[in-house]
Amino acid sequence: xxxxxxxxxxxxxxxxxxxxxxxxxxxxxxxxxxxxxxxxxxxxxxxxxxxxxxxxxxxxxxxxxxxxxxxxxxxxxxxxxxxxxxxxxxxxxxxxxxxxxxxxxxxxxxxxxxxxxxxxxxxxxxxxxxxxxxxxxxxxxxxxxxxxxxxxxxxxxxxxxxxxxxxxxxxxxxxxxxxxxxxxxxxxxxxxxxxxxxxxxxxxxxxxxxxxxxxxxxxxxxxxxxxxxxxxxxxxxxxxxxxxxxxxxxxxxxxxxxxxxxxxxxxxxxxxxxxxxxxxxxxxxxxxxxxxxxxxxxxxxxxxxxxxxxxxxxxxxxxxxxxxx
Numbered sequence: 193x194x195x196x197x198x199x200x201x202x203x204x205x206x207x208x209x210x211x212x213x214x215x216x217x218x219x220x221x222x223x224x225x226x227x228x229x230x231x232x233x234x235x236x237x238x239x240x241x242x243x244x245x246x247x248x249x250x251x252x253x254x255x256x257x258x259x260x261x262x263x264x265x266x267x268x269x270x271x272x273x274x275x276x277x278x279x280x281x282x283x284x285x286x287x288x289x290x291x292x293x294x295x296x297x298x299x300x301x302x303x304x305x306x307x308x309x310x311x312x313x314x315x316x317x318x319x320x321x322x323x324x325x326x327x328x329x330x331x332x333x334x335x336x337x338x339x340x341x342x343x344x345x346x347x348x349x350x351x352x353x354x355x356x357x358x359x360x361x362x363x364x365x366x367x368x369x370x371x372x373x374x375x376x377x378x379x380x381x382x383x384x385x386x387x388x389x390x391x392x393x394x395x396x397x398x399x400x401x402x403x404x405x406x407x408x409x410x411x412x413x414x415x416x417x418x419x420x421x422x423x424x425x426x427x428x429x430x431x432x433x434x435x436x437x438x439x440x441x442x443x444x445x446x447x448x449x450x451x452x453x454x455x456x457x458x459x460x461x462x463x464x465x466x467x468x469x470x471x472x473x474x475x476x477x478x479x480x481x482x483x484x485x486x487x488x489x490x491x492x493x494x495x496x497x498x499x500x501x502x503x504x505x506x507x508x509x510x511x512x513x514x515x516x517x
Contacts, residue, residue, distance in 0.1 A: 298501070299460045299489040301325035302429065304354055304393065306466040307333055307340035313474050314466050315347060321481045323491040324348045327466070328393040328427075331356030331376030338383045345384050350495035353377045353392045360395065363403035363411055366418060390424040391494050397428050398513050413515045425502060425511045427494070429463040435473040436465050443476050450480055460489070461510050 303314060306327055318325055327344050329351050334341050344351050355362060356376035362369045373392065381388050394412075396402045403411045419426055431453035439445040454460050462480075464473055484491070492501065505511035 297458045297487070297489045298492050299454075299462065299484050300492050300494070301462050301464065302328060302393070302427070303464045303466040304328045305330055305333075305358065307337040307344070308466060308468050310468050310470060310474060311337075311340050311466045312343070313471075314477070315343060315349070317474060317477045317481075318349070319347060321478060321485075323481055323485075324350075324493045324495070325491075326350040326352060326494045328352050328354035329376075329380060330354055330358045331379040334376075334379050334383060341380065341383045345386075348493075348495070350493045351380050351384065352388060352494060353380055355395045358395045360400075360402040361406055362395070363400075363415070364406040366415060369415060389494070389497075390422075391427060391497075392424065393427050398426050399428070399515055409517050413517055416512070416515045420512055425505075426513075427461065427505070427511050428509070428513055429461040430457060430508065430510055431460050432463040433473060433476075435470050436463075440470055441472050443472050446473060447476050447479060450476075451483065454484075459504055459508060459510075460484075461505070 301318075301323070303311075303325060304327075306329055311327070314325075324347070327349060329341060331353065334351075341351055353373065353376035356372045356379065359372075362372040377388060377392070394400065398412060398416055400412065403415075407415075416426065431450055433446045434440070434449040435446060439449060450462060454462075464470070464477075481491075502511060
């Protein structure tokens with residue numbers, strides 16, 4: 193019996209030991225599972241935050257790349273615009289240069305020794321072709337035909353003095369020349385009621401030889417220097433129709449004279465004479481005007497001549513040509 197009781201007690205003790213161990217394991221197991229779950233959750237959150245951070249960084253990088261790309265595109269666009277503007281500027285400058293070159297070709301039509309019965313016919317041709325000219329008028333003829341002088345001016349042309357008498361004896365003395373010249377200047381000025389510019393043409397031109405018979409060989413060199421000191425410009429020519437000589441009635445020859453004389457020249461002063469016999473000259477005028485228009489020349493007059501144009505004439509010895517003998 194005692195043995196049974198001992199066995200029973202041992203059994204109870206063993207059961208208590210086993211139960212305590214089981215309970216201990218049972219109490220520890222939930223703690224381990226919770227910690228494991230907490231660790232996993234933290235790791236998940238950390239990973240999630242890392243992913244978010246990486247996403248934010250990726251987004252910021254993408255935005256930065258996009259901004260840089262836009263800046264590059266904008267820079268390229270600005271460069272293209274600048275290139276386009278520069279190209280257009282070059283085109284404009286090129287066009288302007290062409291226009292300047294076109295405008296630099298100038299022609300002055302001049303008519304001496306009028307006004308006469310031919311002058312109104314010359315004016316009709318000029319008006320029909322929409323060009324103007326300069327008439328170097330003889331004072332005594334201007335007094336006889338003041339209406340023609342007024343018409344010349346009113347239609348946009350210019351009238352300037354070409355002596356009062358056109359008598360070469362005016363080259364006998366300096367004082368004799370000025371007496372004749374100032375009378376012509378005053379006549380034209382009073383008819384038009386304007387102050388004339390200090391521009392005129394010598395009878396026979398500045399290098400004429402007719403003066404040899406009056407004032408001598410050195411008269412024109414002295415006179416021209418005195419005229420320049422007084423502030424005047426005397427005008428010559430570099431193209432002549434030949435209508436003052438034997439070609440006056442030969443239309444083909446006069447056209448040839450003008451075209452040959454104008455070869456290679458962009459600044460031209462053409463000499464004609466509006467005297468009664470020169471009806472053939474009047475007939476060639478339309479062709480002469482058309483040819484020079486087609487060649488790009490601008491028709492100019494001494495009515496609105498610029499300082500630059502006058503300087504060009506001086507350089508080309510069309511104005512104030514030095515006379516050396």
